[in-house]
Amino acid sequence: MKARILIVEDEPAIVDNLEYALQTEGFATMSRATGGGVPSLLESERIDLIILDIGLPDVNGLELCKTIRQHHSVPVIFLTARAEEVDRVVGLEIGADDYVVKPFSPRELCARVKAVLRRTRCAPSATASAPPLEVVDHKHCVRCFGQPLELSRYEYALLKILVEHPGQVFSREHLMDRVWDDPLASMDRTVDAHIKNIRKKIKAVQPEFDPIVTHRGIGYALKENP
Ligand code: CA
Secondary structure (H helix, E strand, C coil), X not given: CCCEEEEECCCHHHHHHHHHHHHHCCCEEEEECCCCXXXXXXXXXXXXXXXXXXXXXXXXXXXXXXXXXXXXXXXXXXXXXXXXXXXXXXXXXXXXXXXXXXXXXXXXXXXXXXXXXXXXXXXXXXXXXXXXXXXXXXHCEEXXXXXXXXXXXXXXHHXXXXXXXXXXXXXXXXXXXXXXXXXXXXXXXXXHHHHHHHHHHHHHHCCCCCCEEEECCCEEEECCCC
């Protein structure tokens, strides 16, 4: 999916140049000539980064950024017309991710956009809100804190059953019945081997996280609140 960049700038020539440069680099763009509608726009649209002019006709870009920060962590790159504004951008704790002083080259700004997106997408805060385990059925995938686990067919089917019924204890026989086409051909320990692999793969994503409980002599369950 293309990253979507919102340009908030009242000089049409700058907007045109930026949109052209960003679209050439594969970004999707939106633009607004005023800042007043930006907070509500963020409620209704997915925006991955904002390029924000400080000197807008209706609001001050720095104030707008503070307002945005109350509810959103979307990265912001400021456009400033004067060098003295840079001191305010850097000095104020408004959570700007970068700034560019006019006049600037659109290519330079594209490079900054890419750098900020790389940085913020890897940040733990980006995945902090993701659930510990989540089955994404149409993709045949289970995500662990937002990261897809690379599971084999049987591992996926086993983990899906456990995740969809937290707290419920499943016997090995029951799991085999539901997951394997020919349960009689396999031994109990096949389930054990697959569970062991799943645990290893979850640990690789989140070392402290061990959501599967072994019920000795019976089978397995997912912790009620993993
Ligand atoms: Ca302006």
